[in-house]
Amino acid sequence: MSAIAIDQPTYEVGARKWLITITVITCAIMELIDTSIVNVATRQIAGNLGATVEETAWVITAYAISNIIIIPLTGFLGDIFGRKNYFTASVLLFTIASFMCGFSGSIWMLIAWRFVQGIGGGALLATAQTVLVETFPPDELNKANGIFGAGIVMGPTLGPVLGGYLTDNYSWHWIFYVNIPIGIAAAILSWKYIKGTKTEMKGKIDYWGILALVVGIGSLQMVLEEGERKDWFSSLFIVIFSILAIGGICLFILRELKAKNPVVDLRVLRFRNVAVGSALRFAFGLSIYCSIFLYPVFVQGFLGWNATRTGLLILPSAFLTGMLMGVNGALIKKGISPKALLIFGFAMVIAYEYITYMLATPAAGEWDFFWPQLVRGLGFGFIFVPAASLTLAGLKGKDIGQASGLSNMLQLLGGSVGLALINTYVARRIVAHRVDLMGNLSIYNPESNERLQMLTTQLIEQGNSSQQAQQMAMSIMERSLSTQSSIIAYGEGFMMIGVICAVILPLVFMARIKKGEALDVGSAH
Structure with a gap:
């Protein structure tokens, strides 16, 4: 299946451009907030709905699975239904599902609607960047990536803060109801201002590719989310889904490389920069999601901080990252190599992880973590825009949309793989340190x-x-x-993130960017 644009897009100007930008970025942030907003409310949900902790964990798992499945399909679905129709419908689906999540009277009803919410939300995240690419002219593309990157970073950071505040002061239902007025406004604005790209469909729809993707990526996400809780391969459940994941992903790769009209064109990985940039986006997703996971658990679990206190210390770092996104765009436009910015960004993230490892003690206070948090914000601020620019450099037409969707999926997958890895690593290090200290x-x-x-x-x-x-x-x-065992293990968890970033960093030198190389986004989808 392929799509040919009938009319070439023209770029937006004035108030219309910024209304579209605000709309799609708000939707992307709203979707990313919901990836982590539930994490702080699981106890209240379990108690209110009479569910076990394991059952409540599926509220998080269901959203993650549908998110990771839908993201690589967004380019294909946008071609079928048109960008405007697909984005607006996704906003409405996300909003309706949010209401039904808050209205749920049983744990399994909540899980089912969270899955639906993830289908709408994943589409918002992936389509938002494509809409921005079509809204901004080529010479402002790095500005668009910077704005999108700010949302990417701030969404997961704000989730636990907002979730904790709403749960503590109102009830867990409001972590879903808060999406409703924003979603209604976004649906109206997207329908009014986003252009409806007209497409002419040619070729057969790649149904086998879609099925293999759903089975492979969905099963992999299931393994990553449930592996630690079910003690990995000692569980028949994990073994079965691991086999499905390997089989589905292998079938998906073979199908997409041979199909004339693939639903996800993996051939874009033949471009060196796409392969390198996607790997860096994977590492970026791993580091940001793992850092956001470890830090609140550590300070709330062992230092006794509440959600508000934890969030207030994270916010300056998130805002710094957001501000630096625009700075990065300007630096790249002036001729600074994305490779140099990436090296600096990852170096700062590695420094943050090492400093936090050293400071992770029971006596640590706010000021011990404040400056390292700013170092983290500085590092993340110098990664997303250069990685996105490197990934898309030199691409033309539909290759831009395919590379963007693939790198977005790998960034989320990096977060899932990282969380599973860090969870397992920390849990096992706790046991090891407990045995060592027991003597x-x-x-x-x-x-x-x-x-x-x-x-x-x-x-x-x-x-x-x-x-x-x-x-x-x-x-x-x-x-x-x-x-003491847990504190040492969590400190080592921070160090592990830094080690992974250090291992990934040399890939930057494999990228090739010609001086003054521009992006042709005129026909990107």
């Missing part, structure tokens, strides 16, 4: 014995019997040991 809790260890006697004496003075005091003292020391 210190012994009557033959003078320091441990002295600490035990001191706690026991204090508890006896509080009115407990000698036997009760000794048992309570042992319990306190074991909890302290578990906390």
